[in-house]
Amino acid sequence: MPEEILDDDSILLCSNCFRDEGLRIDSNKIGVESSEECPNCNSSSGKKLTQQLIQELAWRFFVSGTTIRCEYGAAPVIQCNEYHYGKSDISPSAWLENDIKLIEEAAKIGFFHYGPRLWMVGEVEPLKDLQQESSRDKIIERVLQEYPEKLFANGTKFYRLRVNPNNPAAPEEYDSPPLEFSGRGRLDSTEFSVMYGSQDIDVCIHECRASADDDIYVATFITVRELRLLDLTHILEEDNTEFESLDMAIHMLFLAKSHSYEICRAIAKAAKHAGFDGVIYPSFFSLMRTGGHPFETSYGLSLRRYHPEREKYVGAYTIENFALFGHPLQAELVKIDSINRLIITQVGYQGHFGPVEY
Template identity: 55%
Template structure:
């Protein structure tokens, strides 16, 4: 153990079961008695780990998602007293945080860009202004090569002929128009360079007959990289980067817009697009739409690499690239889900926050 480690609390100090379990996940083994509860069996926590636990449970654990974007309901600092509604068990636990860290917990009122009030996003939602923003997208996002040495993975569930290469091409016409990018007149082959993301994207279960195709381009392909982080001189409210980031991390209600972006990219001569996986946060464990003092980490130069590490890119190739000879099947394998592990964290059960009440009144569509 780090010689500078000084235990202040342990997992057994807490009454709330979720908080106790979360503390045990992040604590250290130490046979000594806890200086607070005097039990020896709990996982020990020093000040940095107690603060990290408070953030995980009360901030990360209260993140709510709107149609586009999201924000935590609770924050804490050393300048405010606790003012959130708590269960009796959790109220006792909060006293430990107050005493140990000198902090208070309060309902957070996030800046409105965090819940989707971003001008280019609103313009994408409006059919009258959508085309102009899409033109910006295909112009301002970078073109990147997908080279013949690069690898793309694609999963198929229960193909009729698992060994037939055509089974791993874009879906037949009768299945078009159901995905994030494909339309009735634009087939898309979806894949990723991250096999676990492929498993998530296909909603694979232990009962599925799943097969993995390893695909390689037969020539260098030109892709529009919508997963890139744009270098902009703009606030989050004006940011095209933030608009696209929120758009691709939204659910099915965003599909009509993302399909139009795909069509525009094809019209500009691209072979396909790179875009953020909807499961990026679940794959990386990152906090959605993370901020520092209310500023998106995507806008802070020193944190750009950290922000990009939160995004897992998918690839969508236009048409039927296997049938058209743009991709070759390099290898086929059956997939077995041998073991599934969930990385669980916890959060509090709270009453309705004042911010959510105000948000529902002012923005009923959110």
């Protein structure tokens, strides 16, 4: 999203200006309350929109709202910017036509069909090499060399959830599952158990796909010695393009669905082999939980790489999850601090709208 700072906070439109129900609801969410009359539709009850808010609304509805996920990566079908002002070329539903004109005029932007740069849809060399078994090991070797180690100090607290355990009060229920139940998650294999944990309980709930019908328990663990983890959430400093970026490859890998697990498992095994106690990796649910947008760009450049406050930008959208190898409880790397039943009273996704055709 273009980040121009506009100091003009005069009101141009309001949520009642729009015909499309999704735009009305989204603009009602981001608009500001004011008893001033809307200069466009004269409503005093609609939430008021400044030029900056209209630009935000346009990005959220038309760019984020048309983003399509690919096997690896994701890209919006529509983009908007000031260079296309007066030259919009999209074909929206009839009920959106006038709404778009209002937005274009107020925000001085135009909408256009976006041909994504190919890295956004997974054309990233190290990622392609990871997908090929013949070249996978050489990239994993780079991963082990280029990503840093992070130490969990003795006494670090974390959580682990279990859904419907047989004996909820028994500590061993919360260790890694036995091998015969391994091999279904992102990092565990049939011959390799891991214990998934997080310092964020909400992430645990999402990661284990718990619903309000489940009987859920949460164990609070404490590490009993220093643990060495390979930190895959680290942002690599690179001087190449997105097409050659290992950082982008790993970022995309952990935001991809289950077809990517085979590669993640190979990385986990290599990390174990190299002597690590576990790996820290970006949660698949980072984006949902933090409201981030995958592979966000500004004029075709990845914000992950080129944002002026890069670490802060990436940090705000990354939730760290980790996996400890083997059976950490049995091996006395960690101990149970307490176990609680967890009652979910609300499962909510905050959403926004997008167009149905363009």
